Amino acid sequence: MSALSASAWGAGDGAAAQVMDQQVMVGRERERRLLDGLLVAVAERGAALVLRGEPGMGKTLLLDYASADALAAGARVVRLRGVESESVLPFAALADLLAPFRAGLADLPQTQSSALEGCLALAVGPPPNPLAVCAGTLNVLAAAADAAPVVVLVDDVQWVDASSRRVLLFVARRLSGEHVAMVLAVRSEAPEPSAWALPDVDPAGFPATACRTAGGPRRQAVPPGAGRSGARHRRQPAGAAGP
Ligand SMILES: Nc1ncnc2c1ncn2[C@@H]1O[C@H](COP(=O)(O)OP(=O)(O)O)[C@@H](O)[C@H]1O
Ligand SMILES: [Mg+2]
Known part of the structure; x- marks a missing residue:
């Protein structure tokens, strides 16, 4: 994006501008604050945020902002x-989503790793167990985030295939115990995020933007040096298919 004047965005006098690799974002302080908060908090507690708006409203630009912010903070994006x-x-x-975490599949319970390998066409077998796919994805992200927070940025969710979207939303609702943050950008004509069952609606601000932060209890602290096999059992979500 070329530099835009504040007035071009109706930002008014004193509007803040954020420069990111030659791009200038004008205004959107509230959304940036929400993203900043999400990214600071992920060191303690994960959450998910939904950016919802018309095409051209700046959702992708906000994801660029979040990416730069997260990388600067040492997160894996x-x-x-x-x-x-x-x-x-x-x-x-x-x-x-899973491509950067393929090595981590081997550390999952067998049911979950097999289910994910089936989804990724890495193995032949019966149709993958949906809950094992969801739990496996959550667990592989959570395990990776033990080394450094993981920030997942998903653009154009309205075009994400339905199978993947179900997994993303399952994970998004269960991040409070993990060092994983997720931002989902979606066009406003897509089904309301309320249908996604992400909690804590904050409907104000960005026109047609919704913010969701995942609630729920913080997980137990992980003892230093806890091995992968310990992590596997600790993270198994309730009802997840076991090994
Ligand atoms: N707040 C803003 N300040 C400056 N440019 C912006 C802002 N919001 C959007 N743009 C620019 O408008 C265009 C569309 O933004 P984009 O992020 O692609 O929108 P969306 O993803 O919502 O369709 C891009 O060129 C983007 O850089
Ligand atoms: Mg976009």
Whole structure:
């Protein structure tokens, strides 16, 4: 994006501008504050945020901002986006999400690793158990986040295939015990986020923007040096298919 004047965005006198790699974001202080808060908090407690707005409102630019912010803070950033032509391809987006974490699949309970390998077409077998896919994805992200917080930025959620979207929303609702943050950007014509069952609605601010932060108890502190096998049992969400 070329530099834009404040007035071009109706930001008024004194509007804050944030420069990111030659791009200038004008205004959006509230959204930036929400993102900053999410990214600071992830050291203690994960959460998910939904950016919802019309095309051209600046959702992708806010994801760029979040990415720069998170990288500067030493987090591991994973970016993916829904692609219209792949919206009918089950688990296309999940494959993008898990690509950087493939090595971690081996540390999951067998049921979960097999389910994820099935989704990613890495193994043949029966259709993957949906709960094992969801739990496995949460666990692999949570395990990776033991080393450094993980920030997952998903753009154009309206085009994410339905199978992957279910997994993303399952994970988004269960981040409070992990050092994982997620930001989901979606066009406002997509189904209301209330249908996604992410808690703590904050409907003010960014036109047609919704913010959700995942609630729930903080997980027990992990003893220093806790091994992968200990982590596996600790993280097993209730009802998850076990080994
Ligand atoms: N607050 C802003 N300040 C400056 N430029 C902006 C702002 N919001 C959006 N833009 C610019 O408008 C264009 C559309 O923004 P984009 O982030 O792609 O919107 P969306 O993802 O919501 O469709 C881009 O060129 C982007 O850089
Ligand atoms: Mg966009």
